[in-house]
Each structure stands twice: as C-alpha cells, then as structure tokens.
Amino acid sequence: MSYKFCTECGTKVEKQYRVCTNCGKQFANVQDTYDQRQSDIAVGGIPSPNFQEIKETPGNNTRSTKQTSRSKKLYLTVGVILVVLLFGGYYLGSTLTSKETVIQKFEEALQEQDTTVLVGVVDTTDPNLKITKKSLFPFLSYIEDQPQNLTFSGLEKMRFVSIHPSGKKWLFFDRYKIYIKPFYPVISVNFDGTEIIINNKKVGKINRGEAKTFGPYLIGEYRLKAVYKGKYATIDKEEVIDPHSITGKKMEVNLTLPENYLSIYSDREDAFLYVNGKNTYQRVGEMDRFGPVVFDASITIHAETEINGNVIKSNETTLVDEDFRDIGLLFNYQKENTPVESSNVTTEEELSSTEVVATEEDLSSINVEAEVKKIRTEYNEINRVQKDFTTNKQGRNFTQYINENGIIKKIVKHENGLTTEYYFWDDGSLFFIFTTTAKPLENRYYFKNNHMIRWIDSNERKIDVNSSKVNQTFKDWENYWVNQILSSID
Structure with missing residues (x-):
C-alpha cells in the first residue's frame, strides 16, 4: 500500500484518499485519479477494489478555520486589554500621587476647613510633632483670617509650607506630602x-x-x-x-509682666503697713518697695502705729491709678520742733521737719513741712477718688480729671513715651507736680499759692528754693511749664 503526506499538516495518508483525513486538505491529484476511474467504468472496466472513495465533507474544513480565527481574536483582545489596563493603571496611579493632585486636595481642604483630608496630605519635618486635627487648628485659624493666602503658592512664598516626596505608593509611584513649618x-x-x-x-x-x-x-x-x-x-x-x-x-x-510695685513713705517709719485691713507685719521704713499690686480699687492700704499707748491710723489710699505709685501714709499729729536754717542742698536727715522759707514777698513765713504733709494728704485723696472723676482727653498724651463740680483736680501729660508729668490742683491752685522718666528719674515739686516751696530731686535731696540757682529753675518752671499747663486749661 502506498502513502502520501499532507502538505498542509504533514499527516501520512493512503494514496487513494482525495482529502487529508486529519485537516481536510484536498490533494492535487485527486481529480486525475477520479477521471481515470470514471474512464475505466465507461469502457466497461471495474474499479479497483483497493480504491476507496472518500466523500468530501465541506463542513469540517469551515469549522476548523473558524475555530482558529476565534482563538487568534481572543488572544489579541486579551493582549489589548492587558496593555490598556497596564498603561491606564500607571497613568491613574501617577495622577493620584502627583504634586498637582496633592496640592489640589490641600487647597480644597483649606477652603472647606476639612481636617480629615489635611491630616492625610500634610506632614512636618520635626519627628516630635504629630499631625492631628487638634494640632492643625492654630494653622487653620490663621489661614481663615487670611483668605488671600488660601493657596499653596501663597503659603509657599511666605515659607509656611513646602512639598517633598514622602516614600512610594503601590511600589512604583512617588508619594508627595505638604510639609508645614x-x-x-x-x-x-x-x-x-x-x-x-x-x-x-x-x-x-x-x-x-x-x-x-x-x-x-x-x-x-x-x-x-x-x-x-x-x-x-x-x-x-x-x-x-x-x-x-x-x-x-x-x-x-x-513675657514681661507689669512690675506694679509701690514706693511707700510715712512720717512714722516704725508704723506697720495694713492691706485691706490686715496687718502685713512689715514696717513702712523697712520696705524698699511693696507689691506687686493691682490698680483696680480692690486694694486699700494704710499704716498703724502706737503713740502714748494709743493706736492711731494713717490716711487710707485705694489703689486706682497705675501711673501714680508714690504713696504717703501720714498721721494727723504735729511734733514740737525748733526751726533751723536750711542750707542750699541738704539731705532728708539734715533738713528739720519745720523748715521755714519764703519764696515771694507777698507770702508770709510758712511751716514748709506742715504744708508738705497737707499736700501729700491731698494728692492721695485725689488719687483715691479719681475713679469717680470725669476724664477729658486732649489728644493721646494729655488727660484731665474733673470732679463732679466741673473743677479740674489732676492732669497727666506724657512726653515722647519717656516722661510722664502729673499736675494736681486744689481750689484752682496748683499744689503739686510729680515727674518721672524712663530711667526712672523722679522729681517732686510742692507749691503754695502757685509758688514752689519745696523741690525733692531724683537723688531724694531736698533743695532750698531760696537759693539763686533754684530761684532761676523755679522761674523757668513758672514761666514755661506751669504757665503752659494753666493756659492749656483756660
């Protein structure tokens, strides 16, 4: 038996077959064999018993071709889908983690004050600081009041924020976060x-x-x-x-707190200081300063001492004026002393308590010490009731304090933020001036009928107002400062 091989699939097939028994491929010599057989029959011949007629089945070939085509299309489709998914996923991943996306989320969260989103997109370079909704509040509070800065670029220009990579996401993509300073x-x-x-x-x-x-x-x-x-x-x-x-x-x-200390003096230095009626067991003469205190009328001070077996009480002062911290606590009694002559410049100890001077011909000889005590009592009383006065501000540096009768009792004047001057009046007459500078340097001027009777300088010296030097200083004061203030009241 002879064989031949299919040129399509290579299958070994008996030679008499017209088509391949495996793939259905039609052989080229089928028609010649068929024609010879038909010729033999026509002349009365008998077909060869070894010749097996094979009927061609058209459906087999068509079905096989369709299956091949479908497989190719399936593979191609799957390949295309995988490519699309691969590139699409990469693009989506890179977009979701890009700088632009993070900045957009940040700005939208700022607009909405959305702390949940912000916690996910912001960070800080300090490992000791944890980003939480609570820690973000001060930052958001400031931004809320600065609507022009609700953008990343605006905050970046102010060096409040910056953006940097923060590791990888999904293994392939750079992850960005916004860092707050x-x-x-x-x-x-x-x-x-x-x-x-x-x-x-x-x-x-x-x-x-x-x-x-x-x-x-x-x-x-x-x-x-x-x-x-x-x-x-x-x-x-x-x-x-x-x-x-x-x-x-x-x-x-x-954070420098106000050093609200008082300078307290008395004509009895052995007297005890009382605060709101309670004994502090501190003697007035032993105190360098007292405080700190507040000037809201919640504190009242006085001094008590014992004289001839009797406890006596000084004047009381309620703290209401924070600009006036020089407090005199005086007792209502007078000592018998012999007048002595005063020198040009004397210390507190050297000057007697009954210094007698006359600064103008129309002034009779007066007891200066007694007048000074009266003056101190009067200005303490003015400070005590100052809260009930009407204030009249003439500019930011000049304030008048007027009583219920419309009479000016006190004037406070500020000079260049360094010097403060206090002027006190009684019955229309200037009786006391207190000046202080930033160092501080303090000067006190005591007046009788608008004429100076004592000057205590910044070194706590009592100056004899009868000296030629002081008279010239007094004239300068009277002609410039005093008259200037008095003219400003008119």
Whole structure:
C-alpha cells in the first residue's frame, strides 16, 4: 500500500484518499485519479477494489478555520486589554500621587476647613510633632483670617509650607506630602513661678531669669499668656504670635509682666503697713518697695502705729491709678520742733521737719513741712477718688480729671513715651507736680499759692528754693511749664 503526506499538516495518508483525513486538505491529484476511474467504468472496466472513495465533507474544513480565527481574536483582545489596563493603571496611579493632585486636595481642604483630608496630605519635618486635627487648628485659624493666602503658592512664598516626596505608593509611584513649618517658642519672664498658658492650655512654669523652650507647634496663630499669682495681686500678660515674625525654628518671646510695685513713705517709719485691713507685719521704713499690686480699687492700704499707748491710723489710699505709685501714709499729729536754717542742698536727715522759707514777698513765713504733709494728704485723696472723676482727653498724651463740680483736680501729660508729668490742683491752685522718666528719674515739686516751696530731686535731696540757682529753675518752671499747663486749661 502506498502513502502520501499532507502538505498542509504533514499527516501520512493512503494514496487513494482525495482529502487529508486529519485537516481536510484536498490533494492535487485527486481529480486525475477520479477521471481515470470514471474512464475505466465507461469502457466497461471495474474499479479497483483497493480504491476507496472518500466523500468530501465541506463542513469540517469551515469549522476548523473558524475555530482558529476565534482563538487568534481572543488572544489579541486579551493582549489589548492587558496593555490598556497596564498603561491606564500607571497613568491613574501617577495622577493620584502627583504634586498637582496633592496640592489640589490641600487647597480644597483649606477652603472647606476639612481636617480629615489635611491630616492625610500634610506632614512636618520635626519627628516630635504629630499631625492631628487638634494640632492643625492654630494653622487653620490663621489661614481663615487670611483668605488671600488660601493657596499653596501663597503659603509657599511666605515659607509656611513646602512639598517633598514622602516614600512610594503601590511600589512604583512617588508619594508627595505638604510639609508645614514647625517652631519652638522660647519664653522668659520676670517673676518666679510664672505660669505659661499657650492657646488656653497650661504648659508649665518659669522662674525669673530663665528661658524655657516649649513645643514644637505648627506655624499658626498662638496666644501666649503669662500669669503670676502673688500675695496681693494676680498679674498677667498676653501676647499674640504673628506667624510672619517666626523666622527660624526657635522664636524668643519675652513675657514681661507689669512690675506694679509701690514706693511707700510715712512720717512714722516704725508704723506697720495694713492691706485691706490686715496687718502685713512689715514696717513702712523697712520696705524698699511693696507689691506687686493691682490698680483696680480692690486694694486699700494704710499704716498703724502706737503713740502714748494709743493706736492711731494713717490716711487710707485705694489703689486706682497705675501711673501714680508714690504713696504717703501720714498721721494727723504735729511734733514740737525748733526751726533751723536750711542750707542750699541738704539731705532728708539734715533738713528739720519745720523748715521755714519764703519764696515771694507777698507770702508770709510758712511751716514748709506742715504744708508738705497737707499736700501729700491731698494728692492721695485725689488719687483715691479719681475713679469717680470725669476724664477729658486732649489728644493721646494729655488727660484731665474733673470732679463732679466741673473743677479740674489732676492732669497727666506724657512726653515722647519717656516722661510722664502729673499736675494736681486744689481750689484752682496748683499744689503739686510729680515727674518721672524712663530711667526712672523722679522729681517732686510742692507749691503754695502757685509758688514752689519745696523741690525733692531724683537723688531724694531736698533743695532750698531760696537759693539763686533754684530761684532761676523755679522761674523757668513758672514761666514755661506751669504757665503752659494753666493756659492749656483756660
């Protein structure tokens, strides 16, 4: 038996077959064999018994071709889908993690004050600071008041924020975060045991002369408050941090509390000081200064001493004027003394308590010490009732205090933020001037009928107003300062 091989699939097939028994491929010599057989039949021949007629089945070939085509299309489709998914996924991943997307989320979250989104897109370079909704509030509070800065670029120009890679996402894509600037406030105070409060939260205590570091905090709006609780007063000071003033990682803040101390004197230095009716067991003559105190009329002071077995009480002074801290606590009695002549410049101890001088021909000889005591009592009384006076401000540096009868009792004048002058009147007559400078240097001028009878200079010396030098100084005062003030009242 002879065989042949299919040229399509290579299958071994008996030679008499017209088509391949495997793939259905029609052989080229089929027609010749068929024609020979038909010729043999026509002449009365008999077909060869070995010739097996194979009927061609058209459907087999068509079905096989369709299956091949479908497989190719399937593979192609799957390949295209995989390519699309691959490139689409990469594009989507890179888009979701890009700088532009992170900045857009950041700006939208700022507009909506959405702390949930912000926690996911912001960070800080300080490992000691954890980003939470609460830690973001000061930053958001400041931004809310600065609508022109609700953009990343605006905040970046102010050096409040920056953007940097923060690891990988899905192994392939750079992950970006916006970093908010951190800072540490370094706070110092001027009282021991001062409590520090930052944005209504107590964070610790500081002593005088030390600087303590707090934080870290995200850059933003912060209220720093120092509170000192003393025996006689609670003093506080608050300062709001401007984010623009934070130039480095550390920011020095000096919370200097008002040093509300009093200078107290008396004609009996052995007298005890009383505060709101309670004995402090401190003698007036032994106190360098007293305080700190507050000037809200909550504190009243006086002195008590014993004379001839009797306890006597000085005048009382209620603290209402923070600009006037020189308080005299005097007793209503007079000592018998022999007048002595005064020198040109004398100390407190050298000058007797009954100094007699005459500064003008129309003034009779007067007891200067007695007049000074009266003057001190009067200006203390004016300060005590000052809260009931009507104030009349003439500019930011000039204030008049007027009583219920419309009479000016006191004038306060500020000069260049360095010098303060206090003028006191009684029955239309100037009786006392007190001046203080920033050093401080203090001068006290006592008047009788608008004429100076005593001058206590910044060295606590009593100056004889009869000396030629003082007379010239007095004339300068009278012709310029006093007359200027009096003319301003008219």
